[in-house]
Amino acid sequence: MAVSYKPQLHYSDFKDLTEQIHFHSTEGKIWFGEQRMLLMNLTSLGAFRREIVNSMGIERAKGFFLRLGYLSGLKDAELARKLRPQCSELDIFLAGPQLHSLKGMVKVVPLEIDLDQETGDFYGRFEWIDSWEVEICQTELGQMKEPACWVLLGYACAYTSSFMGREIIFREVSCRGCGDETCMIEGRPAEQWPDAAEFSRYFKADPIIEELYDLQEQLTSLRSTLQRQQGQYYGIGQSSSYNKVCKMIDKAAQGKVSVLLLGETGVGKEVIAKSVHLRSERSDGPFVAVNCAAIPPDLIEAELFGVEKGAYTGANQSREGRFERADGGTIFLDEVIELTPRAQATLLRVLQEGELERVGDNRTRKVNVRVIAATNESLEKAVDDNRFRADLFYRLNVFPVNIPPLRERLEDLPLLASHFLEKFHAQYDKKTLGLSDKALELCMQYHWPGNIRELENVIERGVILTDNNESISQDALFVTPPPVAAQSPAEQIDVEGNMRAADAHSTGSWSDSIIEQGISLDQVEEILMKQAMDQANQNVSKAARLLGLTRPALAYRLKKSGILTES
Numbered sequence: 001m002a003v004s005y006k007p008q009l010h011y012s013d014f015k016d017l018t019e020q021i022h023f024h025s026t027e028g029k030i031w032f033g034e035q036r037m038l039l040m041n042l043t044s045l046g047a048f049r050r051e052i053v054n055s056m057g058i059e060r061a062k063g064f065f066l067r068l069g070y071l072s073g074l075k076d077a078e079l080a081r082k083l084r085p086q087c088s089e090l091d092i093f094l095a096g097p098q099l100h101s102l103k104g105m106v107k108v109v110p111l112e113i114d115l116d117q118e119t120g121d122f123y124g125r126f127e128w129i130d131s132w133e134v135e136i137c138q139t140e141l142g143q144m145k146e147p148a149c150w151v152l153l154g155y156a157c158a159y160t161s162s163f164m165g166r167e168i169i170f171r172e173v174s175c176r177g178c179g180d181e182t183c184m185i186e187g188r189p190a191e192q193w194p195d196a197a198e199f200s201r202y203f204k205a206d207p208i209i210e211e212l213y214d215l216q217e218q219l220t221s222l223r224s225t226l227q228r229q230q231g232q233y234y235g236i237g238q239s240s241s242y243n244k245v246c247k248m249i250d251k252a253a254q255g256k257v258s259v260l261l262l263g264e265t266g267v268g269k270e271v272i273a274k275s276v277h278l279r280s281e282r283s284d285g286p287f288v289a290v291n292c293a294a295i296p297p298d299l300i301e302a303e304l305f306g307v308e309k310g311a312y313t314g315a316n317q318s319r320e321g322r323f324e325r326a327d328g329g330t331i332f333l334d335e336v337i338e339l340t341p342r343a344q345a346t347l348l349r350v351l352q353e354g355e356l357e358r359v360g361d362n363r364t365r366k367v368n369v370r371v372i373a374a375t376n377e378s379l380e381k382a383v384d385d386n387r388f389r390a391d392l393f394y395r396l397n398v399f400p401v402n403i404p405p406l407r408e409r410l411e412d413l414p415l416l417a418s419h420f421l422e423k424f425h426a427q428y429d430k431k432t433l434g435l436s437d438k439a440l441e442l443c444m445q446y447h448w449p450g451n452i453r454e455l456e457n458v459i460e461r462g463v464i465l466t467d468n469n470e471s472i473s474q475d476a477l478f479v480t481p482p483p484v485a486a487q488s489p490a491e492q493i494d495v496e497g498n499m500r501a502a503d504a505h506s507t508g509s510w511s512d513s514i515i516e517q518g519i520s521l522d523q524v525e526e527i528l529m530k531q532a533m534d535q536a537n538q539n540v541s542k543a544a545r546l547l548g549l550t551r552p553a554l555a556y557r558l559k560k561s562g563i564l565t566e567s
């Protein structure tokens with residue numbers, strides 16, 4: 001039976017509802033039927049809503065408050081059925097709008113209601129007057145861009161859906177909260193709204209925690225991309241020797257075999273190892289770096305392969321080793337030559353069988369770890385000297401990569417330098433103008449025994465000592481001027497302003513050059529004496545004067561070094 005609502009039909013009579021309210025002031029409770037209620041002020045609710053909107057954004061806040069109204073609508077539909085069992089469908093239904101008014105939410109004016117619980121037909125149109133949500137828009141939130149009576153709307157949807165036993169959706173077709181003249185709602189079965197599915201989504205709790213986890217995941221992936229980029233300074237370079245190495249490393253990364261990185265200290269072996277890991281299929285797994293030389297020999301086994309409680313004095317609890325920690329990923333064993341014979345044997349077993357036993361344990365554990373080893377000494381020589389197992393050497397040496405020292409790829413230095421400049425500018429929140437031409441030239445002449453690590457340290461020092469918008473001078477880079485290949489200026493200006501041949505004493509670089517070329521003091525003396533004798537036409541007295549010595553002193557030295565045989 002369809003019922004059409006005629007305005008004002010018994011509508012103001014809701015004594016039965018009013019009677020349900022009981023204030024138990026001394027108990028600290030307000031009852032509405034069987035629901036415990038709260039009397040709270042609008043201002044605090046308005047402030048709360050503003051905070052929710054500000055912290056979650058409009059869309060989330062809207063869902064939040066729609067659901068708040070929804071729960072309350074469900075409760076009230078239950079109450080209405082209980083209170084008006086003998087009444088007509090319409091009178092029972094009207095308890096909803098009346099309850100809304102009674103609770104001080106809004107004055108509801110029914111304009112049109114067609115409902116039939118049997119067929120499920122429903123159409124309703126209502127005007128809302130003095131909505132509490134419009135009021136907080138006026139006092140707290142300001143005018144909204146969309147209808148703002150969210151709690152009320154959620155209530156209407158839930159109440160009517162529960163009453164009709166099917167999903168009824170109300171929409172606010174105009175709202176004073178967004179500048180319209182009236183708040184007006186219309187309700188229909190969900191199927192009659194083209195965007196019902198989209199709207200219904202507001203009623204599904206959409207915990208923000210899920211989104212946070214999502215974001216966290218994205219952050220992790222961004223970080224690893226960033227790491228991938230950062231881990232690629234080994235890839236910085238144009239020199240042909242280095243390009244060859246990069247190609248080798250790229251190939252190595254794709255495969256599964258062990259990689260052996262050879263090269264002097266500081267050439268960036270760990271960075272390269274990490275790059276191999278990050279470019280491999282294992283990049284989501286752990287990367288564990290171990291410097292074998294930094295661990296005392298009697299602890300290395302426990303450190304690498306784990307230890308069981310009571311295995312030795314001090315092993316108070318069982319602990320997994322680095323290999324177990326690297327399971328599914330990559331382990332980088334720097335200075336692998338330092339492994340004890342027992343550790344070498346266990347490593348060989350891991351490589352061959354993919355299994356290990358913790359120290360003091362007889363349980364066999366499977367591990368799936370890719371090994372990247374590195375050494376700056378010759379492993380072959382260590383095998384010859386019986387310091388390193390030959391079978392382990394062959395296992396590790398499947399894919400050897402020789403990393404050239406920095407001095408053999410100096411053309412890459414400017415690129416590396418600017419990479420580190422960028423890094424330290426960011427780290428120290430500074431912006432220098434980079435290396436001065438003189439400083440760069442010095443870098444290009446230096447032989448870099450500490451390789452890239454030394455360059456990194458030097459640039460860090462330079463950035464620290466240099467002010468913003470100033471060039472990094474050579475003094476800022478090096479504590480003492482580094483020995484460089486002899487390149488003393490051919491001429492210099494003297495105090496009178498005249499150009500003359502450079503004074504060897506003032507440059508100091510000839511001594512560096514002598515030391516660098518490995519010339520001994522005896523050789524230097526011999527060369528000097530021969531030179532002086534040549535200039536003095538083999539006259540010992542004259543040569544002695546050139547060298548600032550007495551004749552007997554020079555004669556003695558000449559005889560001792562075999563330059564002069566007769567006295």
Ligand SMILES: [Zn+2]
Binds near residue numbers: 147183
């Ligand atoms: Zn409104």
